[in-house]
Amino acid sequence: MSALAPALPLPASAGRIGRRSMIRVTVMGYLSIAVLLPLAAIVWKSSGAGVAGLQQAVTSPETVSALELTTLASVAVALVNAVTGTLIAWVLVRDTFPGKALLNSVIDLPFALPTIVAGLTLLTLYGPLSPFGVDAAYTRWAVVLALLFVTLPFVVRAVQPVLHELDPEMEEAAAALGAGKSTTFRRVILPNILPAMLSGAVLGFARSMGEFGSIVLISGNIPYRTEVASVRIFGLIQSDDVVGAAAVSVVLLVISLLALLLVTGIERRTRRYER
Amino acid sequence: MSIEIKGVSKRFGDYAALRDVSLTVDEGSLTALLGPSGSGKSTLLRIVAGLETPDAGSIHISREESTALPPQKRGVGFVFQHYAAFRHMTVWENVAFGLKIQRRPKAEVSRKVEELLHLVQLDGLARRYPSQLSGGQRQRMALARALAVEPRVLLLDEPFGALDARVRAELRQWLRRLHDEAHVTTVLVTHDQEEAMDVADTIAVMRDGRIVQAGSPQALYEEPASEFVVGFIGHVNRVGGVFIRPHDIHISTVRGPGSLPATFRRLVYLGFDARAEVVSEEGHPLQVQMTRDEASLLELVPGQQVYLTYTRTHVFDEMHVDGRAGQTDALVG
Amino acid sequence: MNGRLALRLAAIGYVLLLLALPVGLIVYRAFAGGVPAAWQAMTNPDALHALWLTALIALIAVPLNAAFGVLCSIVLVRHNIRGKAFLGALVDLPLGLSPVVVGLALVVVYGRYGWLGPWLADRGYAVIFAVPGMVLATILVTLPFVVRETVPVLHEIGTDQEQAAATLGASPLQIFMRITLPAIRSGVGYGVVLTTARALGEFGAVSVVSGNIIGETQTLTLYVQDRFQSFDSTGAYTASLELAVLALLILPLMSLLRKKERS
Numbered sequence: 001m002s003a004l005a006p007a008l009p010l011p012a013s014a015g016r017i018g019r020r021s022m023i024r025v026t027v028m029g030y031l032s033i034a035v036l037l038p039l040a041a042i043v044w045k046s047s048g049a050g051v052a053g054l055q056q057a058v059t060s061p062e063t064v065s066a067l068e069l070t071t072l073a074s075v076a077v078a079l080v081n082a083v084t085g086t087l088i089a090w091v092l093v094r095d096t097f098p099g100k101a102l103l104n105s106v107i108d109l110p111f112a113l114p115t116i117v118a119g120l121t122l123l124t125l126y127g128p129l130s131p132f133g134v135d136a137a138y139t140r141w142a143v144v145l146a147l148l149f150v151t152l153p154f155v156v157r158a159v160q161p162v163l164h165e166l167d168p169e170m171e172e173a174a175a176a177l178g179a180g181k182s183t184t185f186r187r188v189i190l191p192n193i194l195p196a197m198l199s200g201a202v203l204g205f206a207r208s209m210g211e212f213g214s215i216v217l218i219s220g221n222i223p224y225r226t227e228v229a230s231v232r233i234f235g236l237i238q239s240d241d242v243v244g245a246a247a248v249s250v251v252l253l254v255i256s257l258l259a260l261l262l263v264t265g266i267e268r269r270t271r272r273y274e275r
Numbered sequence: 276m277s278i279e280i281k282g283v284s285k286r287f288g289d290y291a292a293l294r295d296v297s298l299t300v301d302e303g304s305l306t307a308l309l310g311p312s313g314s315g316k317s318t319l320l321r322i323v324a325g326l327e328t329p330d331a332g333s334i335h336i337s338r339e340e341s342t343a344l345p346p347q348k349r350g351v352g353f354v355f356q357h358y359a360a361f362r363h364m365t366v367w368e369n370v371a372f373g374l375k376i377q378r379r380p381k382a383e384v385s386r387k388v389e390e391l392l393h394l395v396q397l398d399g400l401a402r403r404y405p406s407q408l409s410g411g412q413r414q415r416m417a418l419a420r421a422l423a424v425e426p427r428v429l430l431l432d433e434p435f436g437a438l439d440a441r442v443r444a445e446l447r448q449w450l451r452r453l454h455d456e457a458h459v460t461t462v463l464v465t466h467d468q469e470e471a472m473d474v475a476d477t478i479a480v481m482r483d484g485r486i487v488q489a490g491s492p493q494a495l496y497e498e499p500a501s502e503f504v505v506g507f508i509g510h511v512n513r514v515g516g517v518f519i520r521p522h523d524i525h526i527s528t529v530r531g532p533g534s535l536p537a538t539f540r541r542l543v544y545l546g547f548d549a550r551a552e553v554v555s556e557e558g559h560p561l562q563v564q565m566t567r568d569e570a571s572l573l574e575l576v577p578g579q580q581v582y583l584t585y586t587r588t589h590v591f592d593e594m595h596v597d598g599r600a601g602q603t604d605a606l607v608g
Numbered sequence: 609m610n611g612r613l614a615l616r617l618a619a620i621g622y623v624l625l626l627l628a629l630p631v632g633l634i635v636y637r638a639f640a641g642g643v644p645a646a647w648q649a650m651t652n653p654d655a656l657h658a659l660w661l662t663a664l665i666a667l668i669a670v671p672l673n674a675a676f677g678v679l680c681s682i683v684l685v686r687h688n689i690r691g692k693a694f695l696g697a698l699v700d701l702p703l704g705l706s707p708v709v710v711g712l713a714l715v716v717v718y719g720r721y722g723w724l725g726p727w728l729a730d731r732g733y734a735v736i737f738a739v740p741g742m743v744l745a746t747i748l749v750t751l752p753f754v755v756r757e758t759v760p761v762l763h764e765i766g767t768d769q770e771q772a773a774a775t776l777g778a779s780p781l782q783i784f785m786r787i788t789l790p791a792i793r794s795g796v797g798y799g800v801v802l803t804t805a806r807a808l809g810e811f812g813a814v815s816v817v818s819g820n821i822i823g824e825t826q827t828l829t830l831y832v833q834d835r836f837q838s839f840d841s842t843g844a845y846t847a848s849l850e851l852a853v854l855a856l857l858i859l860p861l862m863s864l865l866r867k868k869e870r871s
Contacts, residue, residue, distance in 0.1 A: 019780065020687060027680045027695075034748050035698050038713030041723055045716045084622055091619040095612060103620060105863045109627045111802065112855035112862065114809025116829045117848040120836065121630030124637060131633075152627070203703070210706025213811035213829070217836060230708040230812065237712055237816060246716065249709040256704030260697070326771050346774040353775040359768035363790045372786075373776035417772075424776055 042253070046246035057247035065224045066232035067251065069143065073228070074208035077147040078201040085155025086197055092156070093163040107157070110150045115213025118149055123218040138220035143228060146214040151204035158200030162193050195270040199263045206259040209252055276337045276350075276427035276460045277302045278323060283332030285318055292318045293329070294484040300428075300477075305454050305461045307471035310481035311507075316464045317432055319481070323462065324351045324430050337427055349428075352421030352459075356433040358413040360405035366392070366416050367401035373424035391419040394453075411442040418450075422457070429461040435470065443467075447474055468508050472496070480504050502591050511589075512561045518589040521564035526551060526573060527582045534582035537561070539575045553581060634852050638845040649846040657824075658831035659850065661739070665814075665827065666807040669746040674800050677754025678792070684755070685762040702751045710748050711816025714741055737819035742827065745813035750806045754799030761795030761869065762788075798865035805858045809851065 046054060057063065092104055110118065122145055124130070127137035136142050166189065174184045212230040219226040227235075229252055236245035278300035285293040293315045300306045308316040321327045323334055325346035333342045341349050361369050370391055374384045392398050395415040405413050414434055421429060434450075435443040451474045454461055465471050471478050472492045479489040480503075488500045499505035505518045512519045527534065537553040540560075549570035551563045561583070575581065639646050649655060683689070684696060702710070718735035719725045728735060735741040769791065773783045789796075811829040818825040826834060828847055835843035 027683050030676050041716040042713045088619045108862045112805045112858045114829045114851045116811045116832050117851050124633050206704040230706045233708045260704045347777050359772035376777045
């Protein structure tokens with residue numbers, strides 16, 4: 001087919017235009033009611049107290065503490081995931097052993113398991129009644145643990161397909177030119193999987209920032225100690241400070257948006273390499 | 276089922292894909308739209324099919340105004356370069372698709388599909404999926420599928436472009452034979468001039484959204500209307516503004532009246548013919564075509580001094596972009 | 609070879625400690641008080657109601673998002689409109705949204721003092737502290753999945769097949785039903801599985817929106833928390849077990865469909 005022809009299905013005709021507009025209107029309508037409306041409401045509500053009120057809500061010590069904890073934990077977890085996720089993806093793609101399919105399947109568990117159940121079981125394993133004698137409950141480690149659980153799949157699933165598609169000829173060429181295994185990894189493989197690692201880590205980061213269900217039981221939600229941003233918002237809602245809750249939500253929203261923009265940017269730049 | 280294309284123009288954004296194109300495709304003929312990428316040939320084909328709408332101009336199929344008709348109603352069969360096979364259906368279901376849409380009775384559908392599969396030599400592969408077929412087989416299936424609904428007109432968009440050379444040549448022959456039997460008006464888009472010359476009754480050469488010349492393969496080869504056409508169709512030697520076909524040059528070891536001196540470099544045997552590479556006095560490399568017998572009779576040695584005569588040359592007045600300008604032939608010797 | 613073995617063990621060990629073990633423990637704890645106690649915990653009215661409510665919400669949210677997902681993918685891939693990037697961002701947004709923020713947003717819109725709340729209340733419609741709100745919350749958090757999984761598949765299959773079908777006489781509806789849908793079914797299938805898993809497991813958003821009224825607006829996830837906070841260990845773990853079983857049923861579906869999608 002001519003490279004110039006745009007990838008549109010069929011040309012316009014009266015019935016066709018009507019049908020397409022109907023689809024578009026339905027999609028826009030659904031999105032507006034489901035996403036746009038609530039989003040606008042939050043932003044609007046947060047402005048309810050004016051800029052001063054917003055500032056006050058966001059800089060209250062308990063909120064700042066919660067945001068700090070959440071951000072620090074999310075960044076730390078993202079970094080750990082970048083390494084462990086890549087390691088697991090590597091083993092899944094490059095290695096063969098009995099039970100590999102099972103391992104591959106298990107990786108999806110955090111996506112399939114409800115967060116509250118995840119939290120409960122982590123509490124069971126690493127809390128006061130732990131069979132390992134490890135009691136991390138009500139500490140900051142509990143938060144990190146929960147986040148590690150829920151974000152494990154992100155980097156793995158992002159890197160796996162890229163590793164899979166990697167042209168073995170590149171590595172063969174490197175070997176023929178005298179590069180050892182670690183050099184090959186550093187200079188040939190790593191640069192190619194880096195975008196996937198990054199986008200997986202950033203998606204995991206965005207998820208961590210807002211994570212609620214898995215943290216709620218195991219962290220104890222102690223203000224200034226183990227209270228994360230989402231729990232703080234929940235608390236503000238319960239004390240009827242809806243404006244305050246909205247303000248903190250907007251901060252989280254902005255951070256998530258930046259993260260999502262980053263991922264899209266990475267994906268777009270990677271596509272440039274491919275053609 | 277003739278096709279009448281009148282004054283068709285089409286833009287994509289800033290890009291003019293077709294400029295005021297007109298062409299008549301005779302009923303029962305096999306016409307090739309030949310040109311380089313970007314010449315607009317695929318766009319034109321798709322407009323005939325109804326897969327694109329022109330900005331201006333009209334399409335008549337069988338003398339019926341078809342410009343505003345959707346593809347469903349035009350009675351055209353279309354074959355895509357990359358087969359467009361329905362991946363989730365078997366070969367049998369692919370070919371039967373159009374008939375099922377027409378709600379033909381089961382027995383009829385069965386019979387027609389069997390016939391067509393036999394026609395395209397895919398019997399026995401009915402239960403396979405397209406992914407299990409080779410490229411050539413997939414394209415034959417696509418052809419059978421298009422023919423199943425008895426189209427008035429068959430349109431093929433670079434149908435052999437994705438296949439390797441040997442398969443391409445085979446299918447080309449096969450298509451011509453199919454056409455000779457079925458006599459469906461066929462339009463073929465290709466960038467391969469050899470393919471067009473081999474298969475078509477009429478060739479329309481396109482460039483930059485216009486038809487620069489249309490005619491029989493013979494006419495285009497022997498009476499090219501512009502530099503572009505003479506260079507595009509068949510091999511040609513270019514010396515400054517003069518174009519000479521390889522078989523219009525004759526080599527002699529003896530100087531004759533009006534012959535030009537040159538140095539022989541190398542001889543290549545190509546199947547029936549031989550090709551001699553020579554360099555003229557001014558340093559222009561030229562290719563000369565002759566029969567094997569002629570070549571062996573000459574007994575040429577690299578570096579040898581030879582003498583060339585031209586039996587025919589082409590010169591063009593290129594002031595007009597679309598090659599409508601006149602052409603002078605110099606008949607020498 | 610030693611390096612490879614070490615890598616392998618490290619990967620397996622990490623996954624085991626973090627994922628597999630916790631789940632094994634749920635089973636253990638659920639039956640720690642004996643099978644009859646576990647059965648009791650699973651079949652008491654509140655537990656059953658929670659299970660029923662969870663299923664109901666999923667049964668509404670998943671098909672709606674699936675249908676929307678397909679339509680939205682078509683608009684994103686096949687239509688030529690301005691602001692496609694904006695549309696895509698809007699669809700992706702719930703991915704980065706904290707579930708609590710989702711719940712809050714719904715309260716602000718549909719709550720007692722919200723934008724639409726009073727208007728709806730006058731007509732007798734309760735959204736917050738009622739099932740409709742929970743359905744809305746679930747729809748919002750599971751919105752992106754089908755779209756995100758279907759878009760690349762739609763891109764990949766291209767328009768050729770659809771155009772071929774048109775030349776063979778198929779109407780637009782026939783093309784959609786016979787060509788487009790079957791071609792994208794792997795993407796849609798995987799997206800639906802992800803949506804279902806998320807819908808069943810949603811906690812944060814429904815927590816905010818539901819008011820957590822036991823026996824009325826408690827989903828299974830909320831029930832787990834409720835039982836835990838009431839020191840009803842068996843109740844909490846048996847409910848968790850139900851959810852874990854659902855997750856374990858969904859897991860192989862995920863693997864299967866992801867493989868189909870990639871091929």
